[in-house]
Amino acid sequence: MIKTNGEIIEHQCIAKHIFLLSLRYPESNLIVEPGQFVQLSCPGKHTTLLKRPFSVFDASPNIVSIVYKVVGKGTTNLSEKRVGDSLEMILPCGNPFSIPQEGGLNVLIGGGLGIAPLHFLTKYYPKPPFEFWYGTSYEEEWIPANLLQRSGIDLHIHADFSTSNHHSLQFPENLLQKYQKESTTSPTKIYCCGPTKLMQNVTKHCMEKNIPIEVSLESRMACGFGICLGCSFLTKDGMKTVCKDGPTFDGSNVIWESLT
Amino acid sequence: MNCNPLQTTLQSPRHSIQLKNPIVPASGTFGNGSIVHSLYDINQLGAVLTKSITVEPRSGNPSPRIYETPSGLLNSVGLENKGLPWFLEEVQPFLLSLETSKWVSIAGFTIEEFETLAHVMDTLPIDALEVNVSCPNIHANGVQFCQNMAVLEETLRRVRKATHHFLIAKIALETNPLSQALDIIEQENFDAVCIGNTIRGIAIDAETRKPFFHKIFAGLSGPAIKPIALRVVWEAYDSHPTLPIIGCGGIQCASDVIEFLAAGATSVEVGTLNLVDPFILPRLIQDLETYCCTHQIDLPNTIGSAHHSLR
The missing domain is CATH 3.40.50.80 (Nucleotide-binding domain of ferredoxin-NADP reductase (FNR) module)
Incomplete structure (x- = not known):
């Protein structure tokens, strides 16, 4: 997990209030896997403090893409960013999905x-x-x-x-x-x-x-890397954080009632 | 240019702790250090302070636990932790392996629990014990330990008897009367005060018109509370100039640290900004060194300098 600056290389509205955003960052040796997420700063006219977590929609060396919906101040700020703008980000966060079985469905x-x-x-x-x-x-x-x-x-x-x-x-x-x-x-x-x-x-x-x-899983998060326990919830193995222990989990291990 | 070291000393009549620099992570915003240690060497910090430990395991409050405000953060985590036996088994070895000042935060729900925790911690070779008499997310008959002067006095007295460690009382910014609480802290032979913790606030969901948090009240932290924390540090230094103060509230940059020192703090704790930027503490240390070099100041002479400027 690193902190870096990403330059927006693609930003388009793909459905109502929904955007595809791609950022290029300098570190070429970073491996980002499916299920992991990125913490993105969302500066703009609305004052925000925390970074926002977004699932990775696509990634290739130096580039990460997300799809987001405008739902609040942070994503409103984000929607007003233009190609060429730079955003601070932390990635990759969380654990990826397990590897799909070849030959199975x-x-x-x-x-x-x-x-x-x-x-x-x-x-x-x-x-x-x-x-x-x-x-x-x-x-x-x-x-x-x-x-x-x-x-x-x-x-x-x-x-x-x-x-x-x-x-x-x-x-x-x-x-x-x-x-x-x-x-x-x-x-x-x-x-x-x-x-x-x-x-x-x-x-x-x-x-x-x-x-x-x-x-x-999705949750409100503050840190995104397991120290604030803002996204803790109950599993059959005790309390887990969505950000650090997940966001990918064996569904049968989740106590769903503890998630709101 | 004469660059001053960032070394600072928390000095009480009984103890002193020398820190490499005044930068300490605030409890609850740093885990127990191991996650952050995988990102950078945390031995460069002035001290490492653990998340508050309780006697029994606690699952904390139900979600949601986090609500962002303009320049701040409301949290209702509820002191989630795995309890004292887990701490001794899992956290202690890592903590003791560190090569910087090692501080442990303890939180009790009764005076006896504080006493038990202090007694157990007394056997560990740590450098300081921060006694969290301020966390607003817990329920001790609805009153924080630091808000009832008789309870505060009894708690600190029994903790002091239970341990020889350097003791820090972490009080709420709303502690009232502040001067009396500080008198008690000095009188009960505590070595320093940490000012302060989060400020109680609430959030209302405008869609449902209901409280956002299950526990209704939550703790506000971050840059939004910095002027309040600075004011309380100022007042504490004014009334108790020899009591070492650890300032805490919304620090984001080196000049914020300088402001706290000038108001009377000897060191600082950085909290919410650890959640925004996990790499902030080493940067703060570096920027603080640059600031001191650029302004040709040293830290000992900066402590309380805003007060001295009025004389």
Whole structure:
């Protein structure tokens, strides 16, 4: 984990209030793996103190990309940054996903911006077969499929916008239901990231079916590297921090009620 | 140019501790040092101070625990830690392997717990014990130890009897009456005071119109509280000029450290900014050295210099 400055080399709005941001940094020997995150300073017109944690959407030597939604002061500041601007960042933070099994079928279930680390998983490990299920609450917040798709991925895009305001009131429950109903495959492992309710439901499904499940949790954080305990929660192995012990966890080990 | 060393001494009538420099991490913002030691050599710090340890393991408060404010941070961690046996087993070996001043923070929920912790720590070759009589996140009948003068006096007396270590009383910035609390700290043969801890605040969720934190109250830290911490350090130095003061509250840069020293602190603790930038402490030490060289000042003469300037 290092502190460095990243220069914005790409910053585009890809859906309503959702941006793709890529930063280039000088250190070429840094290894960033799927599931890890970056702590990014978000200076601007709104006063902020803490860095903000973002899952890595993609990375290559010297470059890291994130996808974020404008939800508060920090991300509002971030959305106003331009190509060429520089941001202080700390990376890589947290533990990556375990390596997907080659030859087995790895099912990825992502809700909303939970697709970010799952997308990176498919890029980082090109060989294992993946089946990618993606859903979100709002039609206007769809990440364009061309950003997610790569050859070899079976991408199932789920939508149910029959309700008013293009809002799928049943999300995230219906994403899992759709998967359960339509998937004909037998996964060797399921990776899930998204709303807590989605991850909890998918974990329950996996435990019933005896399928290994790995989740990537989200939490409010201060430090992002395990010293403030601002993101501690209860697991079957005692208290763990999302930032340092995770954010990737065996879903069956999480006491979901301790997460809010 | 004559560059002065950053060495500083916390000197009481009974003890003295010499520090390489006045920069110490505040308890609870540095873990127990091992994570940060993997990022840089923490032996360069003036001292290493552990997270507050309690007798029993504590799972802390439910989430959410963190709320950012303009220039500050509200936290409701609730003294999460794995308890005294774990500390002795897991933390002690690492702490004792360090080659800088080794400080341990203790927190009790009863006077007896403080006494027990002090007694156990007395057997360890550490350099100082910080007695956290101020944490606002815990419930001791709703009153902090430092806010009830009779309780404070009894607590400090029994801790002092339980250990020969250099003792630091960590008090709240809201301690009232401050002068009386400082009298007690001196009278009970404590060696220094740390001013201070977080300030009690609350956050309300405007969407739900409910308190943001389950425990309603949380502790505010960071640059937002620096002027208040400086004021309390000023008042403490004014009324108790021979009691070593460790200033703590919102320090972000070398000039902030100088401000605390000029107000009367002998050393400082840096808290919230460790969470913003894990590499801040070595930079502060370096910048402080540069500041002293550039301004041709030394630290001993800086302590309380803002008071002296008025004479």
